[in-house]
Amino acid sequence: MKEKTVILTGNPNTGKTTIFNALTGLHQKTGNWPGVTVEIKEGSFVYQDTKFKMLDLPGTYSLTSFTEDEKIARDILVKEKADVVVVVADASNLERNLYLVMLLLELEQNVVLDLNMYDVARDKGLAIDVNHLETILGTKCVITIGSKRTGIEALKQAIYDASEDKKEVITKINYGEAEEQISLVEKALGDISSPYPIRFLAIRLLEQDADIKAFIKTTPVYQNIKEVIDAVYNCFPDIETYLIEKRYGFTHGVSEECTKRMDILENRIKLTDKLDRFFIHPFYGTLSFLFFIWATFNIVFNWGSPFTHLLEKLFAFAAKNITSLLHSIDSPEWIASLLTDGIIGGVGSVLIFLPNIFILFFVFAALEDSGYIARAAFVTDRLMHKIGLHGKSAIPMILGFGCNVPAIMATRTLETKKDRVLTILATPFMSCSARLPVYLLFTGIFFQHNRGSILFSLYLIGTFTGLLTAKLFKSVFFKEESPPIIMELPLFHAPDIRNMLISAWERSYLFIRKAGGIIFFGVIIIWVLSYFPLSATYAGEDSFIGILGSKLAVLLKPAGFGYWQAAVALLFGLVAKELVVGTFGAVFGGEAGITAALSSLFTPLSAYAFMLMTLIYIPCIATIAVIKQEAGIKWAIIATIWSIFIGWVVAVLFYQGFKLY
Amino acid sequence: MGPLVKSSPGKYKIVQITTACQAAKKRLMMLGVLVGDEIELIKPSPGPVIIEKGGTRIGLGQGMASCIIVNKITKETK
Numbered sequence: 001m002k003e004k005t006v007i008l009t010g011n012p013n014t015g016k017t018t019i020f021n022a023l024t025g026l027h028q029k030t031g032n033w034p035g036v037t038v039e040i041k042e043g044s045f046v047y048q049d050t051k052f053k054m055l056d057l058p059g060t061y062s063l064t065s066f067t068e069d070e071k072i073a074r075d076i077l078v079k080e081k082a083d084v085v086v087v088v089a090d091a092s093n094l095e096r097n098l099y100l101v102m103l104l105l106e107l108e109q110n111v112v113l114d115l116n117m118y119d120v121a122r123d124k125g126l127a128i129d130v131n132h133l134e135t136i137l138g139t140k141c142v143i144t145i146g147s148k149r150t151g152i153e154a155l156k157q158a159i160y161d162a163s164e165d166k167k168e169v170i171t172k173i174n175y176g177e178a179e180e181q182i183s184l185v186e187k188a189l190g191d192i193s194s195p196y197p198i199r200f201l202a203i204r205l206l207e208q209d210a211d212i213k214a215f216i217k218t219t220p221v222y223q224n225i226k227e228v229i230d231a232v233y234n235c236f237p238d239i240e241t242y243l244i245e246k247r248y249g250f251t252h253g254v255s256e257e258c259t260k261r262m263d264i265l266e267n268r269i270k271l272t273d274k275l276d277r278f279f280i281h282p283f284y285g286t287l288s289f290l291f292f293i294w295a296t297f298n299i300v301f302n303w304g305s306p307f308t309h310l311l312e313k314l315f316a317f318a319a320k321n322i323t324s325l326l327h328s329i330d331s332p333e334w335i336a337s338l339l340t341d342g343i344i345g346g347v348g349s350v351l352i353f354l355p356n357i358f359i360l361f362f363v364f365a366a367l368e369d370s371g372y373i374a375r376a377a378f379v380t381d382r383l384m385h386k387i388g389l390h391g392k393s394a395i396p397m398i399l400g401f402g403c404n405v406p407a408i409m410a411t412r413t414l415e416t417k418k419d420r421v422l423t424i425l426a427t428p429f430m431s432c433s434a435r436l437p438v439y440l441l442f443t444g445i446f447f448q449h450n451r452g453s454i455l456f457s458l459y460l461i462g463t464f465t466g467l468l469t470a471k472l473f474k475s476v477f478f479k480e481e482s483p484p485i486i487m488e489l490p491l492f493h494a495p496d497i498r499n500m501l502i503s504a505w506e507r508s509y510l511f512i513r514k515a516g517g518i519i520f521f522g523v524i525i526i527w528v529l530s531y532f533p534l535s536a537t538y539a540g541e542d543s544f545i546g547i548l549g550s551k552l553a554v555l556l557k558p559a560g561f562g563y564w565q566a567a568v569a570l571l572f573g574l575v576a577k578e579l580v581v582g583t584f585g586a587v588f589g590g591e592a593g594i595t596a597a598l599s600s601l602f603t604p605l606s607a608y609a610f611m612l613m614t615l616i617y618i619p620c621i622a623t624i625a626v627i628k629q630e631a632g633i634k635w636a637i638i639a640t641i642w643s644i645f646i647g648w649v650v651a652v653l654f655y656q657g658f659k660l661y
Numbered sequence: 662m663g664p665l666v667k668s669s670p671g672k673y674k675i676v677q678i679t680t681a682c683q684a685a686k687k688r689l690m691m692l693g694v695l696v697g698d699e700i701e702l703i704k705p706s707p708g709p710v711i712i713e714k715g716g717t718r719i720g721l722g723q724g725m726a727s728c729i730i731v732n733k734i735t736k737e738t739k
Contacts, residue, residue, distance in 0.1 A: 061691040092716040096693035124716055244690050255715075272718070273703060280720070282708045378709045378720050391722060415688070483685050484725035488692060489711060489718045 068412035342527030349585030388474030391485035400430030429466030560606030617647030682728035
């Protein structure tokens with residue numbers, strides 16, 4: 001079968017993910033794209049005799065190197081040399097969406113334009129003359145309604161046709177008075193070898209693109225180019241704005257020519273207006289924001305627990321049967337111990353929380369898909385500015401409740417280095433889903449009557465610690481102010497169940513894989529350390545793990561949990577925070593043993609202190625690695641040391657403070 | 662004529678973006694909002710404002726909204 005590469009791109013809020021899901025279904029994975037270590041979703045579909053491999057780029061408005069996302073998108077476009085580039089556009093705002101299309105044509109890509117959300121355009125009273133648009137742009141255009149899976153077959157056909165028949169780009173924007181300057185730069189560039197077309201390079205240089213400038217610096221023509229550009233800026237100082245305005249002039253013209261306006265059916269727009277007055281209102285907006293977060297964790301907890309209990313029983317049943325089976329065939333005792341105490345006890349006690357993880361990401365996808373998350377950024381903007389963060393910092397931080405790793409990657413939409421670093425430092429304190437099993441375990445034992453509120457308080461304390469960290473580091477390391485917040489607010493709409501399920505499944509799958517990988521091996525190491533030396537009782541104080549833990553436990557005494565088991569659990573939690581529970585499982589021999597053992601070691605007070613410590617004390621190894629990747633080794637070290645320090649301080653202060661009452 | 666942050670809901674033409682927001686101006690341009698454009702103010706201050714242009718709504722922080730100088734479009738000016 002033939003194989004072709006397709007890149008999916010488009011502005012944010014155009015339903016790109018829905019189209020990606022509709023095209024590829026479950027044939028997708030999140031992989032690291034070689035060259036830049038960045039999470040790019042990859043999927044595939046087969047149409048006629050061809051297999052299409054699809055890459056889903058982050059949503060961007062342009063291809064300048066204004067934000068990290070745009071830089072990444074452009075790099076991939078240039079290096080991948082895809083057979084087809086599909087631009088998912090919001091049909092109701094052709095003018096702005098065509099802007100990206102024109103940049104892609106300047107990059108000489110083989111573009112297919114997908115006019116998505118056509119139902120919204122129709123509600124707004126717009127009709128697009130697709131044939132005319134195809135003639136003007138010289139690209140294939142397809143109408144789709146992603147949420148209803150309308151037009152997906154036509155889109156596949158268009159991708160297929162475009163991949164079979166690659167046309168030269170015929171549409172060029174005439175930049176009028178600037179054309180002369182562009183050709184001057186083109187001439188100075190000569191036949192420079194670069195992955196970009198010459199005209200694209202020339203225009204970007206005139207638009208002061210920092211990345212392209214840096215690239216030119218490495219070439220022999222640099223001196224010459226610099227002189228030419230300086231000369232251009234002397235006689236045409238606002239050429240940068242002029243070029244952008246000309247491009248918008250062109251897309252405005254095309255959009256007017258191809259769009260017919262009819263009667264407006266504004267129901268959805270009116271609804272969004274009403275909701276927006278409420279959701280970004282300084283008072284009601286904040287209140288509803290807190291309510292949403294609180295409700296999320298209650299749902300995660302209440303809907304998840306029946307399934308959790310079911311899994312618990314299943315693992316206990318398995319452990320019992322394996323033991324009696326092994327007993328009946330006279331296998332050595334250590335094998336039974338490894339399988340039941342170690343693996344089922346350890347991995348099982350982590351895996352039972354799978355339903356909670358699934359529900360958490362399901363609800364998160366709903367908040368994101370409905371358009372609410374963008375509003376949350378505005379609600380928190382004022383607070384964020386006071387702290388020295390950007391309003392948009394709220395989005396990575398909220399995503400951090402799911403998993404810190406993609407959340408830290410999401411800081412790429414921030415424009416300044418300062419905002420990125422501060423948000424990266426604050427995000428690990430957002431309590432991720434890996435920490436959830438620890439809270440579920442402890443609240444289940446010690447705070448049965450108000451589990452939801454206890455859970456909520458931990459998330460609040462984590463958030464507060466994150467904000468405090470940002471404030472502190474801002475005043476020490478950074479002086480400049482954040483740029484003002486500007487963000488598109490998509491229309492509110494009912495979240496797409498399919499998107500929610502795919503997103504929840506994807507994250508659950510990662511969780512299962514983690515349980516089978518890093519947690520599995522962690523648990524085996526813990527079991528070995530607990531089983532040996534042979535003279536010791538299993539996981540007793542005289543086992544290796546007991547000896548190791550006792551040394552560390554001294555440090556934890558002031559926080560109320562100076563037991564070697566707690567120390568070892570926290571130590572292994574560094575690898576993955578689920579292992580805190582996994583360690584207890586392996587050491588105490590499964591679910592049933594844990595409850596009894598923990599109730600005798602902890603009091604409600606020290607249990608809460610332990611949860612605080614787990615919440616704050618250190619991001620997991622994967623998070624430290626992603627901090628290093630995104631912000632550099634210096635910040636990774638600072639984040640690690642700071643979090644251990646502040647985690648210990650908070651746990652000790654809490655325990656010592658409340659012990660008096 | 663006045664800054665967007667002090668305006669009431671309605672249709673406006675953008676006259677100028679003051680130099681205090683020079684860096685953010687480019688960001689605004691990427692979202693399709695240029696000097697000379699007609700916009701509609703949907704939600705005024707206090708708090709962030711929401712404007713609409715070409716069917717897209719864009720939220721702006723108060724800081725940004727005070728940098729955008731607009732002229733009200735009345736029936737006569739049209």
